[in-house]
Amino acid sequence: MSDATSTHAEEQHNFSAEVERLMDLVVHALYSEREIFLRELIANSADALDRRRFESLTNQTVALPDKPQIFLTVDKKGNLLTISDDGLGMSKDEMIQNLGTIAKSGTRAFEKQLKDAKPEDRVNLIGQFGVGFYSAFMVADKVEVISRRAGSDEAWAWNSEGKGKYSIASSTRNTPGTDVILHIKKDAEEYLESMRLENIIRKWADHIAWPITIKQDDKETSANEGQAIWTKPRGDISDEQLDEFYRHVTHLFDKPLATLLWHAEGVIEFTSLLFIPGMVSPFAPVDQERKSKVRLHVRRMFITDEADMLPPWLRFIQGIVDTEDLPLNVSREMLQNTPVLARIRKNLVNRVISELKKLSEDKEKYTKFWELFGAVLKEGLWEPNENNDTIAKISRFYSSTVDGLTSLSDYVGRMKENQEAIYFLAGDSLEVLKTSPHLEGFKAQGIEVLLFTDPVDAFWPDRFGKFEEKPLRSITRAKEDLDKLMGKEERSNSEEEEKLLKTLMESLKDKITDARMTTRLVDSPVILAAKEDGPDLQMQRLMRRNDRSIPSAPPVLEINPNHNLIKSLIKKVNSGENIDEAAFILLDLAKIQDGEMPSDPTLFAKRIAAALA
Numbered sequence: 001m002s003d004a005t006s007t008h009a010e011e012q013h014n015f016s017a018e019v020e021r022l023m024d025l026v027v028h029a030l031y032s033e034r035e036i037f038l039r040e041l042i043a044n045s046a047d048a049l050d051r052r053r054f055e056s057l058t059n060q061t062v063a064l065p066d067k068p069q070i071f072l073t074v075d076k077k078g079n080l081l082t083i084s085d086d087g088l089g090m091s092k093d094e095m096i097q098n099l100g101t102i103a104k105s106g107t108r109a110f111e112k113q114l115k116d117a118k119p120e121d122r123v124n125l126i127g128q129f130g131v132g133f134y135s136a137f138m139v140a141d142k143v144e145v146i147s148r149r150a151g152s153d154e155a156w157a158w159n160s161e162g163k164g165k166y167s168i169a170s171s172t173r174n175t176p177g178t179d180v181i182l183h184i185k186k187d188a189e190e191y192l193e194s195m196r197l198e199n200i201i202r203k204w205a206d207h208i209a210w211p212i213t214i215k216q217d218d219k220e221t222s223a224n225e226g227q228a229i230w231t232k233p234r235g236d237i238s239d240e241q242l243d244e245f246y247r248h249v250t251h252l253f254d255k256p257l258a259t260l261l262w263h264a265e266g267v268i269e270f271t272s273l274l275f276i277p278g279m280v281s282p283f284a285p286v287d288q289e290r291k292s293k294v295r296l297h298v299r300r301m302f303i304t305d306e307a308d309m310l311p312p313w314l315r316f317i318q319g320i321v322d323t324e325d326l327p328l329n330v331s332r333e334m335l336q337n338t339p340v341l342a343r344i345r346k347n348l349v350n351r352v353i354s355e356l357k358k359l360s361e362d363k364e365k366y367t368k369f370w371e372l373f374g375a376v377l378k379e380g381l382w383e384p385n386e387n388n389d390t391i392a393k394i395s396r397f398y399s400s401t402v403d404g405l406t407s408l409s410d411y412v413g414r415m416k417e418n419q420e421a422i423y424f425l426a427g428d429s430l431e432v433l434k435t436s437p438h439l440e441g442f443k444a445q446g447i448e449v450l451l452f453t454d455p456v457d458a459f460w461p462d463r464f465g466k467f468e469e470k471p472l473r474s475i476t477r478a479k480e481d482l483d484k485l486m487g488k489e490e491r492s493n494s495e496e497e498e499k500l501l502k503t504l505m506e507s508l509k510d511k512i513t514d515a516r517m518t519t520r521l522v523d524s525p526v527i528l529a530a531k532e533d534g535p536d537l538q539m540q541r542l543m544r545r546n547d548r549s550i551p552s553a554p555p556v557l558e559i560n561p562n563h564n565l566i567k568s569l570i571k572k573v574n575s576g577e578n579i580d581e582a583a584f585i586l587l588d589l590a591k592i593q594d595g596e597m598p599s600d601p602t603l604f605a606k607r608i609a610a611a612l613a
């Protein structure tokens, strides 16, 4: 607690235009849920306490007092509610930076999300955008912040009525920390009742691991247990508390798909509370940074969320790990090298994998999980690791013959007797893949093909090796397999057909490696294949999309001798007609079927127009 006064040497500042807009948004969009202002301010206080405790590890001058806490003071007569903390506090510059500006892009993103969100989800959006402080203006017509940075003697007072301006003046505060003084609006007097405040804290801030005390008329009430939720036995934690904690660590606003709480005892002791989220954050998709954000605590104290507690392919998992077996002043270097963490990491991975295995037995839930995070998990098939096989077992795929998702094991169970490989076709969308001419020959033979639609699918099969002794093979380079499956002898071309192939090769020169007749097409005239020993076509496409300078291995042009178009070209070539233009159209048609653009769309359009004229 502090007793603070401001002097009159005030500096006036204008909010950045974005802040003003934002305040307006927050205040109006969330009005029906305005009690959450308290959650936001308490979260800021708890955060400041965490940060002070962390900084004190390396800097004794900012050490916490004996009983650090968050203190709410109600002054009914003065219409004041003050939220005080013994946190790190803010310097003058930090106040200007933190309470007066906000990134422009943030405002726009926030505005859009707010518009799209369901009313009940709106309250949780503000946490994601780091705009919680401004929610104070929902209940206060004036907000004062008095803060003294730990390690400094100076205190500063920030003052605003939320209307475009704020002032900053020198002030005093007995101890480091921050007071947020709310001049409560007439219509918000309910927030001057300690009972009401207590209820809000129970509902929104019960998991806060710092004690919160409410003082009204000299009567002090303790409003929370101030105990980290994961230190309690599961039986003592309610589902609501877990869900609220989930929302607190993930900034999401649904319920987790699965919650994993366990205490590991033995050589290494740690507690872990992890969540498989029920949604992907609209603000920070898992792909933004390929790193696990699971938070590391040492003896309840938050250390970092950058300790890579889980491998990138499990980065969708969120939560905390708390261990007794590291020193509090654990260094960055130590985080990378200590065998303690290596053990914990391994243990976490095993635990999560076995949870996913369990989840995979619940088809409906697992389908939801897979749609959300399957693409990330599959990176674990590409990255060599000791769980490759298990990940393959719990991976799911679309297929050319079954509805919904299927597993590799089920696919293998359905394989034809003479089928040696697991076949797949990789592309950008399920719709395109389902009707792809590549499938025609396999469909005709009743062979199932897995349809891979995530970018990572173009890469992992080559790295992965075999599943249950079966190699994985892209059907864009499985001509020989198909011939074998069809039981066909090598087809011999007629002289006329040979002439067409030769002419196509001459016209298309370095754009293709080979032109050949194919028996795998039924309805389509043409298809592109990859060389049997070359990279898959989709992999090449994706690599070129990322880096245009990567040279592509020219494809093989396969044509269907039974198709009328090809028959007519054979005739034309053999009667001496020039088929240059048709050759280019044919190549572009094949590309379009695979979801690619013709190499020169304008020229393609001209050629088609000329051909139709």
Ligand SMILES: Nc1ncnc2c1ncn2[C@@H]1O[C@H](COP(=O)(O)OP(=O)(O)OP(=O)(O)O)[C@@H](O)[C@H]1O
Residues within 6 Å of the ligand: 040, 043, 044, 045, 048, 085, 087, 088, 089, 090, 098, 099, 126, 127, 128, 129, 130, 131, 132, 133, 134, 178
């Ligand atoms: N009690 C406090 N003590 C110290 N710094 C604070 C305090 N309250 C706010 N701040 C500073 O002001 C910043 C802005 O607060 P605000 O609530 O708007 O966003 P945030 O805390 O970054 O994000 P979120 O709302 O998601 O918690 C904080 O990041 C923090 O640096």
